[in-house]
Amino acid sequence: MSASDLSIAQPHPQGADAIQKIGLSLAALGLLVLLVAMAGVTFEQRTLFLSIALGGILVGTVVYASRKYMTQPAGIKNNGVMHKQLTNRGVFGWMIGIFLTGFYVLLYWFPYLFGTGDKTNTGLVALFDPLSNFLNGGKADEYFVYGSVYSLAVLSLGIKFMLKYRNNRYQFTRTLVVILIQLSFAYVIPEILKSLQRPDASFEMDIKNFWPLKFDFFDGDNLNAMRKNGGLGMLFLVAGVLGFTVLAPIITYFTGKRWYCSWVCGCGGLAETAGDSFRQLSSKKLVAWKIERWLIYSVLIFVVIMTAGVLYTYFSGKGEGVSGPLRSAYGFMIGSIFSGVIGVGFYPLMGNRVWCRFGCPMAAYIGLVQRFKSRFRITTNGGQCISCGNCSTYCEQGIDVRWYAQRGQNIVRSSCVGCGICSAVCPRGVLKLENGPEQGRINEDPLLIGLLKQNKD
Amino acid sequence: MAHIVIIGNGISGVTCARLVRKRSDDEITIISSETEHFYARTALMYIYMGHMKYEHTKPYEDNFWKKNNITLVHQYVEKVDAKNKNVTLKNGNSIQYDKLVLACGSKSNVPDIQGKDLLGIQSLYNYQDLQNMEINTKGVKNAVILGGGLIGIEMAEMLLSRNIHVTMLVREVAYWGGILPEEEAKMIGRHIAEHHIDLLLGSELSEIIGNKSGSVKAVKTKKGETIPCEFVGIAIGVGPNVSFLKDSGIEIDRGVLINDHFETNIPDIFAVGDCAQFKEPPAGRKPIEQVWYTGRMHAETLAKTLLGKRTRYQPGPWFNSAKFLDIEYQTYGDVPVKINEDEKGFYWEHDNRKISFRARYHAATGRLLGVNTFGMRLRHGVLENWILNKQNIEYVLSHLADANFDPEFFRTYEEEIIRKFNKENNTQLKTVKKSWKRLLQILNL
Ligand SMILES: Cc1cc2nc3c(=O)[nH]c(=O)nc-3n(C[C@H](O)[C@H](O)[C@H](O)COP(=O)(O)OP(=O)(O)OC[C@H]3O[C@@H](n4cnc5c(N)ncnc54)[C@H](O)[C@@H]3O)c2cc1C
Ligand code: SF4
Numbered sequence: 098m099s100a101s102d103l104s105i106a107q108p109h110p111q112g113a114d115a116i117q118k119i120g121l122s123l124a125a126l127g128l129l130v131l132l133v134a135m136a137g138v139t140f141e142q143r144t145l146f147l148s149i150a151l152g153g154i155l156v157g158t159v160v161y162a163s164r165k166y167m168t169q170p171a172g173i174k175n176n177g178v179m180h181k182q183l184t185n186r187g188v189f190g191w192m193i194g195i196f197l198t199g200f201y202v203l204l205y206w207f208p209y210l211f212g213t214g215d216k217t218n219t220g221l222v223a224l225f226d227p228l229s230n231f232l233n234g235g236k237a238d239e240y241f242v243y244g245s246v247y248s249l250a251v252l253s254l255g256i257k258f259m260l261k262y263r264n265n266r267y268q269f270t271r272t273l274v275v276i277l278i279q280l281s282f283a284y285v286i287p288e289i290l291k292s293l294q295r296p297d298a299s300f301e302m303d304i305k306n307f308w309p310l311k312f313d314f315f316d317g318d319n320l321n322a323m324r325k326n327g328g329l330g331m332l333f334l335v336a337g338v339l340g341f342t343v344l345a346p347i348i349t350y351f352t353g354k355r356w357y358c359s360w361v362c363g364c365g366g367l368a369e370t371a372g373d374s375f376r377q378l379s380s381k382k383l384v385a386w387k388i389e390r391w392l393i394y395s396v397l398i399f400v401v402i403m404t405a406g407v408l409y410t411y412f413s414g415k416g417e418g419v420s421g422p423l424r425s426a427y428g429f430m431i432g433s434i435f436s437g438v439i440g441v442g443f444y445p446l447m448g449n450r451v452w453c454r455f456g457c458p459m460a461a462y463i464g465l466v467q468r469f470k471s472r473f474r475i476t477t478n479g480g481q482c483i484s485c486g487n488c489s490t491y492c493e494q495g496i497d498v499r500w501y502a503q504r505g506q507n508i509v510r511s512s513c514v515g516c517g518i519c520s521a522v523c524p525r526g527v528l529k530l531e532n533g534p535e536q537g538r539i540n541e542d543p544l545l546i547g548l549l550k551q552n553k554d
Numbered sequence: 555m556a557h558i559v560i561i562g563n564g565i566s567g568v569t570c571a572r573l574v575r576k577r578s579d580d581e582i583t584i585i586s587s588e589t590e591h592f593y594a595r596t597a598l599m600y601i602y603m604g605h606m607k608y609e610h611t612k613p614y615e616d617n618f619w620k621k622n623n624i625t626l627v628h629q630y631v632e633k634v635d636a637k638n639k640n641v642t643l644k645n646g647n648s649i650q651y652d653k654l655v656l657a658c659g660s661k662s663n664v665p666d667i668q669g670k671d672l673l674g675i676q677s678l679y680n681y682q683d684l685q686n687m688e689i690n691t692k693g694v695k696n697a698v699i700l701g702g703g704l705i706g707i708e709m710a711e712m713l714l715s716r717n718i719h720v721t722m723l724v725r726e727v728a729y730w731g732g733i734l735p736e737e738e739a740k741m742i743g744r745h746i747a748e749h750h751i752d753l754l755l756g757s758e759l760s761e762i763i764g765n766k767s768g769s770v771k772a773v774k775t776k777k778g779e780t781i782p783c784e785f786v787g788i789a790i791g792v793g794p795n796v797s798f799l800k801d802s803g804i805e806i807d808r809g810v811l812i813n814d815h816f817e818t819n820i821p822d823i824f825a826v827g828d829c830a831q832f833k834e835p836p837a838g839r840k841p842i843e844q845v846w847y848t849g850r851m852h853a854e855t856l857a858k859t860l861l862g863k864r865t866r867y868q869p870g871p872w873f874n875s876a877k878f879l880d881i882e883y884q885t886y887g888d889v890p891v892k893i894n895e896d897e898k899g900f901y902w903e904h905d906n907r908k909i910s911f912r913a914r915y916h917a918a919t920g921r922l923l924g925v926n927t928f929g930m931r932l933r934h935g936v937l938e939n940w941i942l943n944k945q946n947i948e949y950v951l952s953h954l955a956d957a958n959f960d961p962e963f964f965r966t967y968e969e970e971i972i973r974k975f976n977k978e979n980n981t982q983l984k985t986v987k988k989s990w991k992r993l994l995q996i997l998n999l
């Protein structure tokens with residue numbers, strides 16, 4: 098009799114076992130409640146059904162993931178990624194892509210379908226009334242629903258991520274932080290603070306969401322709302338300005354842009370947790386890199402011009418005819434279509450960082466700092482690379498990491514979000530994300546280690 | 555303008571072509587029969603396990619070769635005619651060369667036992683092997699791997715990913731016993747068991763038994779055990795792939811015989827990588843070294859000669875790395891199983907995590923000779939520097955933080971390691987914090 102006959106937990110299960118199926122069923126039940134509500138059904142016992150929905154998804158995911166990963170020795174878990182429908186642009190992948198895309202289209206352009214009402218809510222939004230009431234004392238709207246579901250995705254799939262990468266303390270720590278920041282700064286704290294705002298002058302209170310990612314920060318309405326809200330408004334105004342002018346470049350100098358893109362940002366948080374299964378789908382082609390640079394810097398220039406126009410109009414009262422349409426165009430094309438519909442909807446088709454890679458002006462801005470004035474780099478370990486390609490394949494930013502690693506060159510790229518997955522999946526310990534002196538950081542014509550000096554020149 | 559013809563598009567052939575192209579506009583042709591483009595053989599396992607697809611394993615995009623004016627010929631070379639300086643291809647064409655580089659790699663060793671030609675038996679070296687493995691393992695429940703080296707453990711991991719039960723037959727009494735000291739071998743053995751692989755140590759194959767349709771049914775060991783299985787993976791090593799050169803006049807022993815300039819007995823014919831055998835290997839090195847890095851380093855050196863600066867091969871300290879299921883392994887310098895009398899060894903292993911550190915040093919001077927680590931990454935440049943500069947073991951252990959290459963936030967073990975050394979040697983060494991200043995100096999940045 099072999100050892101595996103005796104074991105309860107087969108370390109290499111093929112399909113899902115009974116406990117995993119229970120987990121999946123719970124999550125499916127939760128999703129079902131949300132879908133029924135979305136179809137327009139207004140539940141009577143909302144607290145109960147909302148608990149089933151959110152609890153089912155959270156508990157179900159955690160049960161499934163811990164059963165899946167904790168029964169195997171810790172390590173890299175990429176078996177079958179290229180064979181599965183979901184993770185290899187198969188039928189599942191397309192279905193989820195279409196579902197997510199559709200969800201964002203409804204959210205941005207047909208919000209009334211979710212059931213937000215003037216006096217009373219119906220359907221999905223009504224389902225979230227108890228939670229909204231608990232946090233901010235008011236009724237829910239579609240953005241509260243969106244924020245809740247978003248945070249739930251980061252939380253539950255973040256826990257799954259932590260179990261999956263439990264062999265790697267960088268991944269574990271980073272994900273714990275991104276989950277906590279999403280839940281607190283992006284969700285609970287703003288909801289609680291809402292009740293302190295003047296009802297006629299409300300502004301969004303995610304304090305770590307800086308311009309230019311938060312492109313409407315300098316909108317006249319937003320500035321006025323902050324000004325009308327006394328100390329609270331002042332705090333957010335000052336934090337918002339200092340955040341992108343001082344804080345972001347300074348921290349990026351010390352740690353690279355990863356502190357924001359992979360540890361703090363909400364978009365990054367969702368990409369790293371909910372989007373983890375799709376990171377291998379980013380294109381590594383040179384032409385994709387070319388498109389990336391054109392697009393992302395165009396968006397950066399666009400947001401700067403748009404904001405300059407908006408501010409000019411705000412202070413001078415002139416030029417509304419130009420700055421207004423510019424602002425609307427940006428909001429529609431970049432804010433909604435690019436960052437939302439494409440950014441998340443296309444996870445299963447183009448990878449989990451489509452927005453961060455091709456569109457995000459914040460990533461572009463601190464990426465420039467990272468490239469030209471920062472202590473961060475991914476160090477290549479001498480001559481140890483075997484050119485296997487795991488690093489490039491799993492780089493969500495489409496960086497051809499191997500191209501550098503196999504010639505012994507450090508990776509210093511503006512687009513690297515410092516997720517650390519390349520280093521995690523490398524089977525030969527070749528890559529290390531680290532902050533160090535600028536001297537020797539960029540070794541453009543590296544000497545591969547292995548040959549003696551006399552042999553090198 | 556000379557015409558350089560290279561046989562083999564593996565790491566050694568391709569490195570040679572790339573480096574020559576960088577500094578010269580000689581005509582370059584690579585002839586290779588396995589795949590049209592260069593791919594990383596080291597990643598074969600990941601294709602089977604679904605971590606990557608074949609295209610992910612190609613280090614250069616397909617248009618790279620044209621862009622760099624390197625001609626690729628996807629053909630098998632049947633014959634080298636050294637007198638007339640041409641090679642004959644399987645399709646009957648022949649190609650004239652001025653300089654010929656043999657970079658034709660290895661082929662798998664085949665055991666000489668009864669039943670070796672049954673269906674469902676194979677080794678793993680090239681892309682065709684991988685394709686066969688897809689077919690041969692379809693529907694298989696039990697597999698036996700013969701041999702416990704690096705390719706053996708990779709094959710085992712591949713099979714596990716398809717939920718196939720694996721039994722490994724290893725001749726030595728400890729896992730990879732010829733290379734790994736006992737403690738490490740045991741640790742890896744425990745990890746193998748954790749993955750529910752049956753590791754049969756000290757056992758040899760006597761016969762492979764087939765069924766009526768000519769497929770594998772079971773294997774029989776010399777001890778008389780019969781293990782039912784529908785697949786047998788052969789992983790008993792590789793040898794230079796040189797049979798097609800038999801009548802060429804090129805001197806051959808096990809591999810193509812070369813001097814320390816990669817020159818064969820025939821002018822303008824060179825050999826690099828797995829297929830090459832040094833008549834006199836560099837100090838402390840083996841005549842044939844079949845790893846990725848040496849192929850690359852051979853080619854880096856030969857490229858200089860081809861560019862007109864005749865260069866001798868001078869490798870630095872030996873290094874290598876591998877992964878045993880979930881445990882990474884790195885080695886620098888020499889750490890043989892048995893050490894000489896004038897040498898000492900130091901070994902530390904974590905109580906329950908599978909992490910270890912071993913150093914071998916000269917007893918009288920303390921000079922570091924080599925290091926093995928499992929589950930711990932070290933900085934190549936630092937280790938190379940320490941070994942080359944005959945750094946003292948006491949210095950090495952107290953400055954281990956300089957060499958640490960684990961990802962950020964990982965636990966560090968320098969304290970534990972030094973505590974054990976102090977206890978065993980009655981010393982009072984203390985760990986010294988990592989210093990970037992020292993590192994920049996050591997790494998020459
Ligand atoms: C599964 C596996 C895993 C490995 N993992 C590692 C590892 O982790 N680390 C490591 O250091 N090494 C590893 N190795 C060893 C490493 O891959 C080899 O040392 C290296 O690939 C040798 O490179 P090469 O260029 O000399 O030869 P090859 O890569 O063998 O290339 C030679 C090419 O020439 C072609 N060829 C041969 N004869 C002819 C002919 N007559 N006509 C036309 N074409 C011909 C062959 O088809 C082949 O494609 C591994 C090997 C295998 C098989
Ligand atoms: S290079 Fe590495 S750390 Fe940077 S984004 Fe890609 S995978 Fe993440």
Ligand code: SF4
Nearest residue numbers: 482483485486488523
């Ligand atoms: S994963 Fe590691 S060994 Fe493989 S190509 Fe990347 S750096 Fe090299």
